[in-house]
Amino acid sequence: ETGVTQTPRHLVMGMTNKKSLKCEQHLGHNAMYWYKQSAKKPLELMFVYNFKEQTENNSVPSRFSPECPNSSHLFLHLHTLQPEDSALYLCASSPDTSGGYNEQFFGPGTRLTVL
């Protein structure tokens, strides 16, 4: 509904697995974001991409590896995760990252469970 889709919607993985989350936006935006939302906690910004270039990494562990091949697609590659990484992972997009008015549109999220 928002023009931002995420797959898969649910993912269960072991600590030794490698998986990827995918986000796609159909809004013609140039900025994309990954957020993490743990249970009963505020959203935490993880990564920001603007025109395919990473502009922000909020001290995210290296077991999370983002990739932005073009302005419409954003991936989050996961490897050797820990159970505490279980959370709702949200993708968002905005026209760009400049200016005071810059509404972000969110996808539905991927519910990740690490066993």
Place this chain on the structure above:
Amino acid sequence: DAKTTQPPSMDCAEGRAANLPCNHSTISGNEYVYWYRQIHSQGPQYIIHGLKNNETNEMASLIITEDRKSSTLILPHATLRDTAVYYCIVKGTGNQFYFGTGTSLTVIP
């Protein structure tokens, strides 16, 4: 860091207006006030934003005080589907929307 203060929870009777307050006493001149909501386990949904003037759209109205230190989101006729966590966000030129813990609104039948 949080720039806004919201009550943790509120109740509202179905069909009545829901008035959600937000304090942002340190807001600067170029910062916008945004409101988002998040229904359980879904992505946040944009509601409305404003800079100085009051704003209205099909979802809600935003009333910003003249000194811009506080605002109120008004849902004119709350329905059960409006039960959600509502976030008031102040954002300038930076990338990040800081969502804080928001106000959990429960609409009661």
